[in-house]
Amino acid sequence: MRYLITGGGTGGHIYPALSIARALTEQDPEAELLYVGTRTGREAAIVPQAGIAFAVISSGGVVNLGLLQRVRGGLRAARGLLEALGHIRRFRPDIVIGTGGFVAGPVLAAARLARVPLVIQEQNAFPGVTNRLAARWATAVFVPYEEARAHFPPGVRLIRAGNPVRPEIASASREAGRQALGLSERDRVLVIMGGSGGARDFNRVAAEAVLQLDVPGLRVVHITGERYFDQVKAQYGDRAPHVTLLPYAHNMPEVYAAADAGLFRAGALTLAEIQVRRLPSVLIPSPNVTHNHQEWNARTLERRGAAIVLREGGLTPADLAAALTRLLTDEALADRMRAALGEVADPDAARTIARRIVGIARQSREAREARRGR
The missing domain is CATH 3.40.50.2000 (Glycogen Phosphorylase B;)
Structure with a gap:
């Protein structure tokens, strides 16, 4: 099984992603992982140290910025979308996992365009912009608090699971x-x-x-x-x-x-x-x-x-x-x-989330193989 993970900018997005990655390899020892981030984000230094393959895209923020900065951020995100599509085409993931940050936006959008299932892990009681926008496309959205439910669009499949932390x-x-x-x-x-x-x-x-x-x-x-x-x-x-x-x-x-x-x-x-x-x-x-x-x-x-x-x-x-x-x-x-x-507290959050992700990814692969066999 191949898992593409994205999320960055701050440790609050990166470390939950790494905890999920560790749990995925425990449950699926033959898992192949690819982490997609930016060249300038903290993930560029942290992820390779964890021994996970790392690929870069362009991206930029558009929230709480001036007009010129928003335009530049939007252009970088558009370029990042094309780059993310390239990574998906080469890696061929069974599922894409996003934990937030502006880098995740182009990757989750690319997953949607490439018809790859995606899941989201939100860390906060008030969700970030990227996760709120991408939630409509997600097979599942993991949230740490019930209070987060009110901030997502109706119909989104929300699953209560705590924030992953290191064992x-x-x-x-x-x-x-x-x-x-x-x-x-x-x-x-x-x-x-x-x-x-x-x-x-x-x-x-x-x-x-x-x-x-x-x-x-x-x-x-x-x-x-x-x-x-x-x-x-x-x-x-x-x-x-x-x-x-x-x-x-x-x-x-x-x-x-x-x-x-x-x-x-x-x-x-x-x-x-x-x-x-x-x-x-x-x-x-x-x-x-x-x-x-x-x-x-x-x-x-x-x-x-x-x-x-x-x-x-x-x-x-x-x-x-x-x-x-x-x-x-x-x-x-x-x-x-x-x-x-x-x-x-939810000390087993990473394992709970990983178990659901593995199940979704397997169902997706089986459905894809069934279509090919017709």
Whole structure:
């Protein structure tokens, strides 16, 4: 069976695609995979490192841009459509899998033109433009939250399945995580991360809030993003010996495992990971994302009692410190949040999605071979 996968631009599209790819090879050991992305997207570096064949097309964004940029993006997408048709013609996939991002648009459109079945995996409670538009053509659309259903056209076949995460996220042990970070079992550990690239205002208010916390045994692991490391280090100065400052964490499974509580943005992948780890958290959605989808994500957890959500606009360090103190000291609250996170968590999402994809692909191949045999 041949599977063509596309999705890129951000880790939120790439890493779910790679988790699905891994699950596909587990269920179909003879699977052939081809990942289609752009030459300039993060997928160009990440996917080949995963050992998956990688092909490129042109593409460009058209959302929230000026007129000239939209025209240029549209022209690149048109060129990308022709390039994607070429990849489909050469690779002859049994199915095309899209996880979003502007690179996926031309590939999914090409699959439609080439009459290849396609499926979509959406990560957010408010779906991205590419996935909403392509959903009408899809055999199935996998969504992590029921709230996403309202944003798709009527008649789309939606299947509830959580966001795929690496198996290591769930399997990492608390003991190993604390040893890796030099923490003791007695420590009360708060992990702070504003996304893989960091976030200036998030880091600033987080650091000031940490300096106001008075929680016995508190240890903080603050992952700043490489761009903001020096700035946050200067902000803490010599006032925070209990803070471990990191520009980036290559061992996030161990970091999650070591934590008692978290302070995060509300990207889809981060939320899937804290659900699997059942990690009580305060969420500050980024206000600088398309369609404000991070707040949609965060509110889906808040409504279930699975997270505390604070808006960045007007947020003071004192308000954030109060929320973090409550999270770190109210064990009954933390227990309720862990239970709620467990109800929404889907640690087998990648396998569930892959199993459905393999079934759809086999049905498509059998139908195609039956037509040829007539």
